Amino acid sequence: MGICGYFVAPWKCLVVIGVRLLFLVPAGVPARSGDSFSKDNITVRQGDSAVLKCTVDSKVSRVAWLNRTTILYAGADKWSLDPRVVRMDNTPVTEYSIKIQNVNVHDEGPYVCSILTSNKPKSSKVHLIVQGHKFVTEGEYVDMTAITKEQSGSYECISSNDISAPDVKTVKVTVNYAPFILKAGSTGTPVGQKGVLQCEASAVPGADFEWYKEDRRLLNGLNGIKIENQGKQSMLMFLNVSEEDYGNYTCVAMNTMGITNASIILYGPGTMMHDVNRAALSTHCSFCLLLTVFLLFLLKF
Missing domain, CATH: 2.60.40.10 (Immunoglobulins)
Structure with a gap:
């Protein structure tokens, strides 16, 4: 059946093929129009919104935002099922931007703005970094061997970073x-x-x-x-x-x-x-x- 299914619009099929080909373009340094690829990092706190910007011009015929191999937006059409992902309409005509609301650690990673012009394709890569509050995970524990009744009581686990106030969890240990x-x-x-x-x-x-x-x-x-x-x-x-x-x-x-x-x-x-x-x-x-x-x-x- 190929890359596209029977029920996918022809122009969307072309976008998928063009976008996947754009993934083969090697990564470069931050640049503006005329360069084949630009790269940047965006750092946001967990729970905030991340705005991903992409510079375009009048020569652009196709443009799309992708997260790894998932298409988020293709032109004005939304492909992502995530309601937190929206396109920003009130932006300059030379800007194609999307917003991810209430970001979490799972949103962290590479995002690509793929642009198709009459001359050659180019891409702008953004790496989203999410700084979140530290929480106790299953891998963080205290191993108490040969525990005695004197070791029963309340224990505090304190985690901290430079982003937010320390997070304190209290665990009560009962020794029978x-x-x-x-x-x-x-x-x-x-x-x-x-x-x-x-x-x-x-x-x-x-x-x-x-x-x-x-x-x-x-x-x-x-x-x-x-x-x-x-x-x-x-x-x-x-x-x-x-x-x-x-x-x-x-x-x-x-x-x-x-x-x-x-x-x-x-x-x-x-x-x-x-x-x-x-x-x-x-x-x-x-x-x-x-x-x-x-x-x-x-x-x-």
Whole structure:
């Protein structure tokens, strides 16, 4: 079928052939009428308009603007489908100019004004340079190996150039980790008084808490017991302490990353306790309790 299709006007076919032949003319330096080729650079900021000018005279029979191998305008006819590309009509008769509105980095590159005269063809080449704001791309990153929970937080990426103010992007890094007990303890509580056992755990995602006495899970609201969870802290409260309430309790903290526990002793006033604080922070419990909690953990997550 050749260069032109069946539905292309004959004169447009001639323009295409003539324009493609003009591409074979070698590049030169900036010049005016009479030279075979002129070359220039235009620099604009991203978002502005770029005006591409071409000098013509009365001897011109055909003229067109091209971007690489795409015809933008041929004479007064627009070939480009891009609405941002328009021809400037209110210009001197010796000027054939087009405007590209709201330019972006994809518009950068060579543009050619191809002119056909009765004597010989000539071309004017313009290289459009678009200076844009710098943004973070997929190729710009920070590789954090063996990351720890201490490295979680907000990070700022700042890019700048001589064209515009620095561009700042904030990235929040969240490091998930299994719970660990921060604090666990109690005070001596007389029979008949209100007693409280406290357990605090750090975890991301936040920990869920469960309380056990030996291998029996304690439920909120049963047998005079109340459980309150507030953020990182869980409290096991006895509304009216009895002799049977004294003993060892286990606070279990768990999330999707793992599970941990601490033993806390509820004791009466005057009880001889050896290193109560160390016992409270102990992470040992019976095999049966660990097995029970682990099975519940698997069913939960």
